[in-house]
Amino acid sequence: MSLVAERPTDLRTITDRLPAEALQHHEPVSLVARGVHLAYDQRTVVHGVDLAVPAGAVTVIVGANGCGKSTLLRGLGRILKPTAGSVELGGQDLQRMRPRDVASVLGLLPQQPVAPEGITVADLVGRGRHPHQGAFRRWSAADADAVAVALALTDTHELAGRRVEELSGGQRQRVWVAMMLAQDPSIMLLDEPTTYLDIAHQVDVLDLLAELNEERGTTVVMVLHELNLAARYADHLVVMCEGRVLREGAPGEVLDADCVQEAFGLTARVVPDPVTGSPLVVPVGRRGARVVDVADDEAASM
C-alpha cells in the first residue's frame, strides 16, 4: 500500500510501481555464445552454437522436443559448463566469474523447477532475492517490496500465504515467474514460462515480459513451444534443430513453411497474423488435406 500511495499517479509504467531499489533501468549486458558444445556425461547435445543474444531485446528459442533448447539455456545460464567454446557475459568468460556476480545479472527459470516441501509462496519468491543479499545482510524492506511487486505483476498476490504444493500447475508456474521477477536480473532466461498456463495467462505472462523488456530494458531469452506466440513476441527468433541453430533473425524473415518443415518435420502454411501481422503458422498435418478436400467423406465416416 505504502508502495503506491506515495508515488505520482499520472505515470503508468511498471517502473513507476517498482520500489526505489529496483527502479534503475537495466543496463544492456551482452551475452554471447561462441562455438558452444554442451554435453551430458559423454553425449554431446549442443554442437557448436554461435549466438549473440541481442541486449535489450526479446529472443525466443523454438525447436522440436529434445533438440537441445533447455540444454542451450543451461549453458547460457552457467548451469552447464561448455565442453568446448565459451559463453561470455558482458565480455567476460562466464565460467571465470563468481556465481553471485552472474546471478545478479543473469537469472534462469528451469523447465521443471523444484519447490521444497511445505514452502509458502511468499518464502519461495523471497528466495529469488538471494543475489541481492550480502553474506550478512538479511531480509530488508527493499526485498519485501520487490517480492510484493513480483506477486502483483504475476497475479499471484492472493497466494502469498499458500503452500506451493497446493497450487494448480498454472498458479505454480506464475509463482516461478514471480521468483524470477523478484531476482530482477537484467537478463532473464526462461525455459517454457508458459507451460500449464491457460491462454489468457500465457498472454499475460508474455505481455509482462514484453513490458519489462520495453520499459526497463530487460533482456529476455525464452524457450516457447507455441510458434505463433513466439513469432508475435520475439524480436529475435532462434530456430534450433538437433543441437544446432537452424536459423535466426526477425520472425518475419525466419519463420516460413520450409523452416517449420525442417525443424519440426511438419507441413504447415505460414500466413500473416490478423492481429499483429507476424507470421502465423497453420499446421496442415496428415489430416489437414482431408479436412479441406474430402470433408464430405470425413463427415460420412464419422
Added chain:
Amino acid sequence: MSAPTLAPEADRAAREARQAVAGEGLRTTRRRRHRRRLLVTVVLVVLAAALCVTALMLGDFRLSAGEVLRTLAGADQGAARFIVVELRLPRLVLGVLVGVAFGLAGALFQSVLRNPLASPDVIGISQGASTGAVVALLAVGATSGYVVPLSALAGGALVGLLLYAVAWRGGMTGHRFVLAGIGVAYVCTSVIGYLLTRNDVKEAQVALLWMTGSLGQADWALVRTLAVAVAVLVPLVACVARGLSLLMLGDEQAGSLGLRPEVTRACVVALGVALACVATAAAGPVAFVALTAAPVARRLLGDGTLALVQSALVGVVLVVGADVVAQHLLPADLAVPVGVVTGAVGGPYLIWLMASGRARTA
C-alpha cells in the same frame, strides 16, 4: 511489443490494489511464521530444560528440583554437588551434545539428499563410525583419547565416500540410494558383531554401546572432547545453512541464484558425516535420533524451512528423554542403554512415516 493497454487507468488501479494485497499477504505470512517459530522453539527449549532437570533429580539419591538448580547455580551443597556435578551432569551433557549432533546431522542429510529416510543412522554413516571405533578399540587396541574418535570419523567418512562413489555417482537417488545405504549399515553391524565375539567381550555394556548407543560411559574427559568438536562444527553448519536452503530448490535454480551446488553439497555432506561420527564416537549409533529429529521439527514448524535449530532441540529432547526413561522408568537390573529406547520410539515413527506417505515424494 506489448499489446496496447485498452484501459490504462483501470489497469493501473487494479495493479496497485493487487500490490497492496500482496504486501499485506506477505506481512501476514511472515508474522504468522515468526510467531509459530518462536512458539515451537520456546516450547522445545522448556521441554528440553525440564527433562535435563529431571535427569539430574532422579537416581538412587533423589534430589529436589530446587536442590538441582541451586547446585547448578554454584551454591555449595556438599553431597548434592558431588552427585550432580560428578555423577549425573557428565551423562546429561553427553546426552545433550549427542542429541544436538545427531539432530543436525539428520537434518543436513535429509535435506541434501531430499529424502526423509536418508539419515546417517539409516544409510550406514553411524554404523561406519561405530565400526571404526570398535576396530580401533579391539583390533588395534587403541586407548588414547583421540584415536577412537578419529578412527570413528574415518569409518563414517569411508562409508560416506563409498556411498558417494558407488551409489550416488552411479545415479542412484531416492529409495534405491537409501537401500544401498541400509545394505552398508548391515555390513558394518556384522563387522562389529564379529569383532565383539572374536575379542570375547564379556561386558554387555560395551557391546551395547557400539551396537545400539549408550550414555553410560560418560565422564568429563569424553564430554570435553565432544563439546569441542560440536562447538567447531555447529558454527560451520550455520555458515552452510543459507546455501542449503537454496539447494532445496534444485541444482539449476540454486545455481542461477548464485550458488555452486556441488561445493555446497559437498560441504553439507562433510559436516553431516562429521557430526554423525563425533556423536557416534562418543555414544555409539543411538538409533533413530538422526532419523526422527528433523522431520518432527519440520512438522512442528510447518513452513518448509530447514528447521536446523529446532531439529537440534528435538534431538536433545529425544536423547535426554529416552535416557530418563531408560534409566529410571524401565524396571531393569542392568541399565538399559539409551539406544534401546530411541529405537523403540523410532520403529513406530518409521511405520507412521510410511503409512502417512511422507516418504513417497522422495
